[in-house]
Amino acid sequence: MNDLLLMCMVAGRRAAIPAIRVQSVIEIEDITPIPGAPAFIRGLTALRSQALTVIDCSVALGFETAQAPPDQRAAVVEIDGHLYALLVDAAYDVGEALSDPIEVPGGFGAGWQAATRGMVETDGGPTLLIDVEALVSGPVSQAA
Numbered sequence: 001m002n003d004l005l006l007m008c009m010v011a012g013r014r015a016a017i018p019a020i021r022v023q024s025v026i027e028i029e030d031i032t033p034i035p036g037a038p039a040f041i042r043g044l045t046a047l048r049s050q051a052l053t054v055i056d057c058s059v060a061l062g063f064e065t066a067q068a069p070p071d072q073r074a075a076v077v078e079i080d081g082h083l084y085a086l087l088v089d090a091a092y093d094v095g096e097a098l099s100d101p102i103e104v105p106g107g108f109g110a111g112w113q114a115a116t117r118g119m120v121e122t123d124g125g126p127t128l129l130i131d132v133e134a135l136v137s138g139p140v141s142q143a144a
Contacts, residue, residue: 003097006075007124009089011058013112015128016097016120017086023076025091028054039065040138045085052076052085055136061111062139077132084136095122101129111139 005016006025024047031043031054040059045052054074059065074085101118108128115134119126 005095005097005120005122005127005129006091007093007095007122007127008073008075008091010128010130011061011063011111012089013108013128014122014124014126015088015116015130016095016122017075017077017130017132019094021077021132023078023083025073025075026085028072028074028085028087038138042087047076047083047085050083052083054085054087056087057135058087058089060135060138061115062109063111077136079133079136086132086135093124095124097127097129098122104128 004019006019006022007016026047028045031045033043040056042054042056045054056065072087073091074087075091077084097120099121101120104113104116104119112128115131117129117131120129
């Protein structure tokens, strides 16, 4: 596969976002809440005079959010002309996918099953490959 990936930690797991989708990695300081927004949408922040919708990746995957560290990092991505800041536990490297994605094994939960394109091998070991659009759509409905 050999695609470049932004390596990060999300909900305590090794994850990666296709680097071609990432405009930048930023530190988030101030988030303005949006009344009535779903819990996975933390609010809005600004980057160079542009509004970013801040997505709490852990909540979007169906997990509870952790206490935000003071130097919270986010990957900035664009979907259909809208900018999103994807909050991650840590963003630490750019690496390569050394394999094509394979199905995510059971035990990771419905959120990971729905919000990934699979699992890829990297220099750091198996890594969940995030599907940006699915993650921004929010948690998987429990009603089926």
